[in-house]
Amino acid sequence: MRNYSITTQELQIHAGFFVAGATCKLATNSRVVADSLFRVGAPACAVSPRSFEMSVLVDSSIVRNTEAAPHFRGLHHLVFAVFNQRETFSFDLSRNAMFGVVSPETAQDDRFWNRLLLPIAIGVLGTMIEVVPFHAACLDESGRALMIVGPSGSGKSTLAVALAKRGFSLVADDWTYITLDSGQLRAHGLRAPVKLLPTATDFFPELGRFEPAKSLNGEIAYEVDAAEAFSAQFRLVSEPSQLLFLQRVEEPVCDFSRFSGGEAKRFFETSAERLPAEFASAAAKRSQTIDELTKLDCWLIRTGLPPDATAQAVRRFCDGN
Amino acid sequence: MQMTKFLSWSNPPDLLKRFVNTRFSGTFCVDGTDIVVQSNDATVFEHFPPTETDLRLNLRTFRWKLVYDPEGPSEIVSPIVITYGSVSVANLGLACLFGIDSERGELVAFLGVRGGDVAFRETVLPLLLELTTKALRAPANSRFAPQLVPADNAHE
Numbered sequence: 485m486r487n488y489s490i491t492t493q494e495l496q497i498h499a500g501f502f503v504a505g506a507t508c509k510l511a512t513n514s515r516v517v518a519d520s521l522f523r524v525g526a527p528a529c530a531v532s533p534r535s536f537e538m539s540v541l542v543d544s545s546i547v548r549n550t551e552a553a554p555h556f557r558g559l560h561h562l563v564f565a566v567f568n569q570r571e572t573f574s575f576d577l578s579r580n581a582m583f584g585v586v587s588p589e590t591a592q593d594d595r596f597w598n599r600l601l602l603p604i605a606i607g608v609l610g611t612m613i614e615v616v617p618f619h620a621a622c623l624d625e626s627g628r629a630l631m632i633v634g635p636s637g638s639g640k641s642t643l644a645v646a647l648a649k650r651g652f653s654l655v656a657d658d659w660t661y662i663t664l665d666s667g668q669l670r671a672h673g674l675r676a677p678v679k680l681l682p683t684a685t686d687f688f689p690e691l692g693r694f695e696p697a698k699s700l701n702g703e704i705a706y707e708v709d710a711a712e713a714f715s716a717q718f719r720l721v722s723e724p725s726q727l728l729f730l731q732r733v734e735e736p737v738c739d740f741s742r743f744s745g746g747e748a749k750r751f752f753e754t755s756a757e758r759l760p761a762e763f764a765s766a767a768a769k770r771s772q773t774i775d776e777l778t779k780l781d782c783w784l785i786r787t788g789l790p791p792d793a794t795a796q797a798v799r800r801f802c803d804g805n
Numbered sequence: 806m807q808m809t810k811f812l813s814w815s816n817p818p819d820l821l822k823r824f825v826n827t828r829f830s831g832t833f834c835v836d837g838t839d840i841v842v843q844s845n846d847a848t849v850f851e852h853f854p855p856t857e858t859d860l861r862l863n864l865r866t867f868r869w870k871l872v873y874d875p876e877g878p879s880e881i882v883s884p885i886v887i888t889y890g891s892v893s894v895a896n897l898g899l900a901c902l903f904g905i906d907s908e909r910g911e912l913v914a915f916l917g918v919r920g921g922d923v924a925f926r927e928t929v930l931p932l933l934l935e936l937t938t939k940a941l942r943a944p945a946n947s948r949f950a951p952q953l954v955p956a957d958n959a960h961e
Contacts, residue, residue, distance in 0.1 A: 485883060485886060485932075486883070486885045486886070487886045487887075487888070488885070488886065488887045488888065489887075489888045490888065490889040491885060539889060541887075552899075555877075555878075555899045556820065556821055557822055557864065557874070557877075557902055557915045558821030558822070558823050559821075559823055559870055559872065559904070559913035559914075559915070560823075560870070560911060560913050561906070561909075562892070562894070562904035562906070562913055563821060564894065564896070564904065564915075566896060566899055566902070569898070570885065570896075570898075572887060572894065572896050574889075574892065574894040576892055576906075578909075579890075579933070581889070581890075582888065583889040583892075584887070616857075626865070626948070671875045682894070709939060710913055737893075741832075755818070755819060757818055757819075758818070758823070758824060760818055760823060786926055801948045
């Protein structure tokens with residue numbers, strides 16, 4: 485049996501950084517971890533009202549198996565995540581804290597932190613600290629955000645990249661984190677790599693210089709930095725102004741129609757993760773955020789056009805609005 | 806108009822398997838504390854230590870929730886136990902994941918083995934009891950809060 489006790493004596497490097505509208509208070513024994521996380525989040529010199537603790541112990545005796553799929557379970561206030569077979573992170577929802585032990589290889593793997601751990605951390609702890617995760621891409625123009633909502637595989641990321649090539653700034657391609665302060669909504673992104681399926685080379689020849697690889701959920705995909713691959717601009721925060729619900733259709737059309745806020749609300753409520761009863765107040769706050777978000781203009785976009793043509797239609801639609 | 810057929814209107818997902826029905830329950834005693842157990846697997850109760858004390862005399866209660874998790878890979882490997890403040894987490898590979906919170910008096914576990922399996926009797930249950938005993942004897946709140954320092958000093 486191997487025992488780890490994560491204490492202040494063990495974790496002597498302390499730092500804070502902003503991520504998705506919250507402050508992550510990091511404690512670790514590894515500068516490499518701090519460096520990896522600083523490449524993802526913005527430095528924080530003050531604690532935001534939304535914060536969580538992240539304690540990371542790096543142990544050279546841990547051997548990681550990158551073939552093993554991540555495994556997640558949760559009961560009551562505790563959520564367990566196992567990565568690479570022997571690397572564990574645990575999340576304590578009642579104390580807004582997470583802690584774990586990783587190998588030196590994982591410590592320096594930026595992809596692990598920005599594509600996997602931070603999205604999971606905000607996904608698990610976000611609702612507790614009033615940072616609500618939405619499965620949506622988000623694009624900014626002049627400080628106003630267009631959120632693109634749709635089921636997995638509907639083409640959110642592809643459309644987001646096509647829009648980023650047409651002058652929008654990319655906030656997020658997959659998960660957008662919403663905060664609500666005194667009625668003010670804000671959309672936050674993580675500046676994570678964009679994930680595109682191998683067929684995306686049909687639309688984006690720029691991908692030719694990258695190699696698709698097994699992504700963290702086992703899919704073969706391109707995971708590329710949109711700034712590097714497409715010269716996309718990033719923006720970490722924006723103000724949501726419109727929601728587009730994306731529906732793929734067979735016909736070569738692209739049309740827009742009003743989508744009721746009530747339906748949008750129902751969609752988000754039913755797709756939000758159920759929380760244990762003890763977190764009813766966090767769930768209620770989440771509902772309040774959903775309620776405010778779905779008061780915005782909501783539209784349904786039905787498209788059977790290629791991403792670039794769809795992006796062009798969205799561009800015209802936004803200009804017209 | 807059915808504009809939203811393409812969106813799924815399923816019930817909220819339970820991705821973490823939090824809401825498994827644990828309809829079996831029982832109680833035994835460790836260190837003068839009642840351990841109240843809930844599980845979805847009736848066979849876990851077969852190997853609990855015999856209780857000689859009158860349970861009603863115990864003032865303290867500790868709760869266990871044991872979820873048999875058939876989707877968890879069942880190979881058990883040497884445990885890793887991580888303690889952070891009042892919470893200890895153990896994993897025996899993906900097969901068994903435990904979390905124990907001494908401050909809240911709770912243990913939760915996902916078990917890739919059934920109570921009737923030798924691995925439960927010889928490896929899992931002794932570890933559950935060991936962690937519980939440690940939790941019962943743990944000093945009051947030993948948690949710490951990391952100090953936030955400006956980014957410039959992050960590496961000091």
